[in-house]
Amino acid sequence: MHPYLIDWRDRRKGKALCVALPANVEEVSRTMKVAAEEGQPVFPLGGNTGLCYGGVPESPADDKPGIVISLQRMKQIREFDAAANIVTVDAGVILADLHEKSKPYKRQFPLYLGSEGSAQIGGLISTNAGGTGVVKYGPMRDLVCGIEVVLADGRILSDLEGLKKNNTGYDLKHLFIGAEGTLGIVTGAALRLHPENTNDAHAWVSVDSPETAVRLFTEFQDKCGPYIEAFELVSGTEIDAVVRHIDRIRVPFDTVPDWSLMIELTATDPSVDLNGIFEEVLGENLENGSVLDAFIASNAQQAEQIWHVRHSVTEANKLEGMGLVHDVAVRVSKVPAFIARAKEVTAEKFPMATPLLVNHLGDGNVHYILMFPHDYWNQLSDPEQVMHDVQSCVHDIAASFGGTFSAEHGVGRKLTDELERLCDPLRYELMIGIKKSLDPENRMNPGVLFRNLTTGC
Amino acid sequence: MHPYLIDWRDRRKGKALCVALPANVEEVSRTMKVAAEEGQPVFPLGGNTGLCYGGVPESPADDKPGIVISLQRMKQIREFDAAANIVTVDAGVILADLHEKSKPYKRQFPLYLGSEGSAQIGGLISTNAGGTGVVKYGPMRDLVCGIEVVLADGRILSDLEGLKKNNTGYDLKHLFIGAEGTLGIVTGAALRLHPENTNDAHAWVSVDSPETAVRLFTEFQDKCGPYIEAFELVSGTEIDAVVRHIDRIRVPFDTVPDWSLMIELTATDPSVDLNGIFEEVLGENLENGSVLDAFIASNAQQAEQIWHVRHSVTEANKLEGMGLVHDVAVRVSKVPAFIARAKEVTAEKFPMATPLLVNHLGDGNVHYILMFPHDYWNQLSDPEQVMHDVQSCVHDIAASFGGTFSAEHGVGRKLTDELERLCDPLRYELMIGIKKSLDPENRMNPGVLFRNLTTGC
Known part of the structure; x- marks a missing residue:
């Protein structure tokens, strides 16, 4: 079970009762019903390429370690509709495979990111993935036109028509996109294709x-x-x-x-x-x-x-030193002021660190990296604390410009404290209300997004 | 109070205790708090250009006729940020005014529809308005990057930064877009601007x-x-x-x-x-x-x-006869099969009617109009029943192609029966769960979207 319990950088390991490898949505549904009967938490797992430990199973209850549900066997591309520019896929389809299989139709699925050889569609939806194509095509949210989700009680919510216009009540798919598996398991999707560039x-x-x-x-x-x-x-x-x-x-x-x-x-x-x-x-x-x-x-x-x-x-930075990466975003018009302020503050507070900046400028997304020399970092008595101090500092500056502390990487288990600290309390309260409405027993990826919910929230 | 109680075509009239005309979000908030204390329903009103009676106040309780809150005095354009391509506006801004005021910045707000001289931004958001620009720019949902909403209890939920990337939990704005005022009152918005076409x-x-x-x-x-x-x-x-x-x-x-x-x-x-x-x-x-x-x-x-x-x-059809308009949508690839089937079925069932078709083809949106001669229509003993039969017939055919019975006009009070009849029961149940989570007393535009909720749902 080991590979299903660790994050891909081997930094954090969880535990689970078992790993389920369903082959289709009905098997996911049956697994979820068993989990519901047994009161076991469920931990959805895609390609395990997340950066915030959202895929590591950590149950809040020792006697209920929970079930990992990996979507890896659900790899069917169900339908290509080139006229409607929609492809319908299983959640376990790997992004690079979808790129490859779109080519004969002279279409592209324009989500491009480093982990595309492993990342799966379901995980990309659940984390609202970004990447380099966002400035032109938007993030994953803008590329999903329909989803199929299995809820905490095992029921299947499915709308894969991908209608461009449908004004018949609340658009529920947007709740599941970016929910990091806390409201249900995405098992399939209708995705928007774009014409190939020539x-x-x-x-x-x-x-x-x-x-x-x-x-x-x-x-x-x-x-x-x-x-x-x-x-x-x-x-x-x-x-x-x-x-x-x-x-x-x-x-x-x-x-x-x-x-x-x-x-x-x-x-x-x-x-x-x-x-x-x-x-x-x-x-x-x-x-x-x-x-x-x-x-x-x-x-x-x-x-x-x-x-x-x-x-x-990324490769250069690994060799350069200990780089603390931040994934903040502000309005594009505020990027220069944010950079100036961040450089000023961090130069004063962390004079040993050099700021390296890699910005998806069109999205206002600043990867503000504070690079510490290896020698300096290795002699620190409490590196965790420094990491924490740097993170709070950069996030606070972003917040002071109306920005976010997580532009594209999500919250996972890593930034739950920051979410609680920096999120508008009213928004936080409403999010918990929605979580309770959809997952009253807090069995869907517990501990992700929300830190303090106890089972049976 | 008369103009605040009727729909613009004068087909349906409601009643209310009073009409509130707040000048800013704080006044909306205070009004909502009073309504909450008194247990009065609240009926938000924008430009009153809706086609489904979503703006007509009809309380479910005779002793609590409720308060109409018109946004008409909230007309400030709060900020133009041309570099970020974002304009921040009050909900009462009229669409045509926004068009006009974007021109000096060489920007356009690309929502184009017949009622743009009256329709207000808040109503356009609450109904996820469409129109002719959807094929290129998407519906209102795609043009809203941040909203300010007053909740049923009077608290203000506001995020007007309009960040292009922000992965910190559930994207709540999508719940309010298209909710037709049943979850809160939209009082302001950050909207996406596009460059002008030349x-x-x-x-x-x-x-x-x-x-x-x-x-x-x-x-x-x-x-x-x-x-x-x-x-x-x-x-x-x-x-x-x-x-x-x-x-x-x-x-x-x-x-x-x-x-x-x-x-x-x-x-x-x-x-x-x-x-x-x-x-x-x-x-x-x-x-x-x-x-x-x-x-x-x-x-x-x-x-x-x-x-x-x-x-x-529209003008021609009024003179031509009694035209029963339907606002259905299917995938663009299914439009030809839908049209063929609809013509076949309606020719058999309603031989006196001629089908006139006006399609936003790029969106799969078919306005399937069955035109009855005035003479024929006027001698019908129960025209309401015929209207109902035609509507069910066309909606059923759309549903059989995976389509929707309301592409861009919404549900309002007019199509609540159709929503209950045609919506996936699980989706309907989840929508009611969300409604209860955000508006537990069912005081926000009660009777819109959901037919059978009693006050204190």
């Missing part, structure tokens, strides 16, 4: 400040909003780390820019002159001095060079 | 069948999905009615087509050759014979001619 362009732009980056984002939005596929802002400190640790990195400028914008434009129409758009917008800004330099990829290899840098961030 | 093209296409129309929709989606602003399919019977009753109608073909597609493409980028896309896609289909004829507007006046026809439908 046209793309890539640029690496050196800008003088986050303010300029936001202004450029607005200019690109006005000019060609629907073409923006990625709009990433990376600090020079982060690029330096990548250059230090990763092979085959080529920076197309004389020096590493203080602020790098990495931009991808895509279109379904091959006749759109995307490079022309780059030249027009960037040209004007080169003239007025806010863009310091710009590199527009002239072939696929050059494009790959740009994104190789961006995709090497 | 480029548009218009075509009227004669096609041989709904099947061809769907195939063309797919071709346009693949070629230029993000440009499709409107994709309307209208039957020849409907165009005939418009030609008969409305002035200045010009049909650019020798005869009225059996099936007319009216298509608008728009782009923010003025350099995109939208007419070229029309010529390319339509040219191929003219050659293979599925497109019978096509008219591409070569100037604004010709474009206006096309849309004048589409926008004259």
Whole structure:
């Protein structure tokens, strides 16, 4: 049972009575009914790629360790409807497989993230996954048009038609999306497909400040909003780390820019002159001095060079030191002020740490990473406390700008304290009311999202 | 009080203890607290443009007639954030005013519907309004990024940051969107703005069948999905009615087509050759014979001619006879089969009626109108019963294709029987659970959505 009890980074291990591997929704339903009869908690498990321990089974009651339900055997792609642009899938389908199987239909399912070779659709729905495509296609929430869920009592709630318009009462699917398995188990989904892109362009732009980056984002939005596929802002400190640790990195400028914008434009129409758009917008800004330099990829290899840098961030940071990653978001217009304030405060409170910034700028999502040298970190007497202090500090600054402490990673078991601390108390109370309404015995992934609910909430 | 008690077509009149006209959210909150203390129902009222009597106050208890809360004085546009593409507004802002006030920022709020001169943002949110822009921008649900709501007990739930990413528990705003005032009163919202279009093209296409129309929709989606602003399919019977009753109608073909597609493409980028896309896609289909004829507007006046026809439908139908309108939706791929089946069944059951079809094809939304001659209708002994029979018949056919009986008009007080009859019983049960969780005394717009809840549900 071991692999079903640990988180993928092997940092936290739970326990369970048993692991169920149902092959279809009826088997999930029967398992849930047994769990209900026995009063056992249920821990849904997808691809186990979460970052907040939402997939680790930890029962609140020692005598009821609970059942892990893994969706891994539910891998059917049930139906492709290319005219309606809807694909209906089992929850256990792996994201990369769905990408692959959409190609013959000339469609894409535009959710792109690092763990796509393991992450399953059900988990991606339950955590409202994000990634690099959010600026163009939205998060998972915007890509789900219908779901099938097994409730705590084993009953099946299913609406997989995926109607674009349906105004007949409350839209329940949005409750389950992002609920991290606390309201039911997602067993199937109707997902929105998009046409394949046949046209793309890539640029690496050196800008003088986050303010300029936001202004450029607005200019690109006005000019060609629907073409923006990625709009990433990376600090020079982060690029330096990548250059230090990763092979085959080529920076197309004389020096590493203080602020790098990495931009991808895509279109379904091959006749759109995307490079022309780059030249027009960037040209004007080169003239007025806010863009310091710009590199527009002239072939696929050059494009790959740009994104190789961006995709090497995680690996480089592991080698660089002890990086404390934060996943905050503010309005895109507030990103520059947030960054300035966070740098100021953390420089004062944690002078040993260097801030590395990787931002999905188009979403206002700032991965604010405080990088401590290994030597310094290893001699700390209470590293957990420092981690906690840094986290509270960064989250508080985000909150002071109206931002969130978890943009795309979720809450899981890791951030339940932060949810209780930072969430509007009224919203927290309403969420618990909904939890009680749908799972009165608190058997669905107990301990995730809410810290203090006892069984039989 | 009269104008606050009737529906705008003067078909149904309610009653109330009084009408409150709060000027801000605090006044709404205080009013709600008084209502809570007195055990009075509350009936929120926006622009009173609904089609299902959701704004008519009808208390379930004779001794508690309830309070109408009109949002009409709450007209502030609180903040424009052009960089974040968010506008924050009071719920009483009228849609057309928001359109007007977005122009200086070169932004659009892309919700377009007939009643935009009266409809208010709060009502549009509470009914998840649709209209002609849904195919490109989604319904109101997709345009709301934050809301402020006053709950039944007078407490204010507010999140107007409108973060693009925020994974910290259940997304409560989606419960209130489309809830038709049964869970709380929407008093403010953060809304998503889009860049203005600077480029548009218009075509009227004669096609041989709904099947061809769907195939063309797919071709346009693949070629230029993000440009499709409107994709309307209208039957020849409907165009005939418009030609008969409305002035200045010009049909650019020798005869009225059996099936007319009216298509608008728009782009923010003025350099995109939208007419070229029309010529390319339509040219191929003219050659293979599925497109019978096509008219591409070569100037604004010709474009206006096309849309004048589409926008004259309601007025023409009033003069034509007694038209029973249905607002059903199925998957776009199922529209042709639904239309064929509906025509077959209604021809047999209601031979005196002519089906007129006006479809937001891109959304799978079919306004299936059965037109009875005035003479015939006026001699019916029980027209209510016929209306009811026709409605059940059309709704049942939609349901047999997995469709909905209310795509964009909502349920209100008009379709509560249909909701109870056609809704999945489990979904209905869960909706009532949520209603009880948020409004345990059933004081929020009682009688809307749910027929049989007694006060103190």
